[in-house]
Amino acid sequence: MCANSKWAGALGLALLVAGLCACARQAATLAESGPIAEASFGKPGSRMRLDSGFVFCNPSWCMTSRVFRFSMEAPPQGEEATYLELDIVAPAELFEAHNAVTLTGRANGVELERRTYRAPGRSVYAAHIPAPALRNRPVTFEFELDKSFRNWETGKTHGLVMVSASLKPYEATLEHQSAQAARAREEYAKAAEAVRKMPPGALRDLGQAFRRLPAWDGVRFQGIETRHNPFDLWMTQQIIFEVRPECVIEIGTGRGGAALYYSRALSAAGFENSSVITVDGEDRTEEAAKRPMWGRVLFIQGDPLSRTAAERVSELARGRPSMVVVNYDGNAERFLGAMRTYAPLVSEGSYLIAALTHVGGKSAGIVPDPAARAALERFLREPAGQAFAADPSREMYLATWNPGGWLRRHAAAAGANPKGESQ
Numbered sequence: 001m002c003a004n005s006k007w008a009g010a011l012g013l014a015l016l017v018a019g020l021c022a023c024a025r026q027a028a029t030l031a032e033s034g035p036i037a038e039a040s041f042g043k044p045g046s047r048m049r050l051d052s053g054f055v056f057c058n059p060s061w062c063m064t065s066r067v068f069r070f071s072m073e074a075p076p077q078g079e080e081a082t083y084l085e086l087d088i089v090a091p092a093e094l095f096e097a098h099n100a101v102t103l104t105g106r107a108n109g110v111e112l113e114r115r116t117y118r119a120p121g122r123s124v125y126a127a128h129i130p131a132p133a134l135r136n137r138p139v140t141f142e143f144e145l146d147k148s149f150r151n152w153e154t155g156k157t158h159g160l161v162m163v164s165a166s167l168k169p170y171e172a173t174l175e176h177q178s179a180q181a182a183r184a185r186e187e188y189a190k191a192a193e194a195v196r197k198m199p200p201g202a203l204r205d206l207g208q209a210f211r212r213l214p215a216w217d218g219v220r221f222q223g224i225e226t227r228h229n230p231f232d233l234w235m236t237q238q239i240i241f242e243v244r245p246e247c248v249i250e251i252g253t254g255r256g257g258a259a260l261y262y263s264r265a266l267s268a269a270g271f272e273n274s275s276v277i278t279v280d281g282e283d284r285t286e287e288a289a290k291r292p293m294w295g296r297v298l299f300i301q302g303d304p305l306s307r308t309a310a311e312r313v314s315e316l317a318r319g320r321p322s323m324v325v326v327n328y329d330g331n332a333e334r335f336l337g338a339m340r341t342y343a344p345l346v347s348e349g350s351y352l353i354a355a356l357t358h359v360g361g362k363s364a365g366i367v368p369d370p371a372a373r374a375a376l377e378r379f380l381r382e383p384a385g386q387a388f389a390a391d392p393s394r395e396m397y398l399a400t401w402n403p404g405g406w407l408r409r410h411a412a413a414a415g416a417n418p419k420g421e422s423q
Helices: 013-018 020-031 174-196 200-211 230-243 257-268 292-296 307-317 332-345 370-381
Strands: 038-040 049-057 062-072 082-090 101-107 115-117 121-129 139-145 161-169 247-251 275-280 297-301 322-327 351-355 388-390 406-409
Touching: 082 101, 101 121, 121 174, 174 230, 230 257, 230 322, 230 351, 247 257, 247 307, 247 332, 257 275, 257 292, 257 297, 257 322, 275 307, 292 297, 297 307, 307 332, 322 332, 332 351, 332 370, 351 370, 370 388
Parallel strands: 247 275, 247 322, 275 297, 322 351
Antiparallel strands: 038 161, 049 062, 062 139, 062 161, 082 121, 082 161, 101 115, 101 139, 351 406, 388 406
């Protein structure tokens, strides 16, 4: 599933054994390739030199043994520090007999940070590469697990699943980007708190004045109508930058202006393999489809609540981090049904945006539509909705068409995710 995929299941032994022969041939091909500075097995043309300890590979990942070695060409040395990032998965089988697994590494013989994992799942190992380790090219990395598991079908020793490896400056690492996102959220929370402290009368007057602006009758992106106001679009692109989804799922396409905007936000953030999946019962996207950014958009015509559409979206988004935008169209029951249907696809820490839930008309100010509000509150009381909480910091601009609808999925409880502990 797009959001909450369980790697332990997806990478079970049955799947691994089934692809053994073809994957072994792929590993041999990769091992013959020259070293490069970045490799992601899911990207066409990506290569790295696999020296030893890789049981087999498929186009998206490699299964390692307990000890594994690979080589990469380091980027030119400058003043910037160089970091290694490994996108890895700790299989559930590792923890069937062990409470914790420790990974140690070396770069050209220079010791790197140790990392201990206490639960299965996907994570990023990041380590600073000391300058002495970069003097010899290529850089040979050797990693060792203190524990492993044996495949009962093949008898081979298995360790981690390796999805990608890259050498990059700190500013380009996920750790740095996550720290930036955390600081941004803190600032948003402070701004939202300042707004809440304003006198109620002033808030009401501001909302009514904002709602009366004639500009909201014709908001467009790249010439295509969108029903969202610019403040909400801006906040949505900030969420995209922070949570780094591979897919944005939109329920209620309209004329496609918002889908184009999400596509542009994904492109600007540099998420190469990302896409927008948008679903509507009526196709009014003829003009939007002429825009270059529509190439990243997949439009599905059909009832979003139908089993066919829901299964199609789930299939397209399976295994990819995601966020979901459900646009309210005046039908509260369908709005509730869409949230129920697509909420499970939202990644931990990502967002379900219950959008366009404000009262229409220019005299109302910015207040929730009563029917939409009731549907939203009902959803949050249900088991699926209890995984979410409203994030008021996303309303820091005050002028939102999504009052109470910025719903963030809770992150995994402490100890439940595979986040490594540095040693």
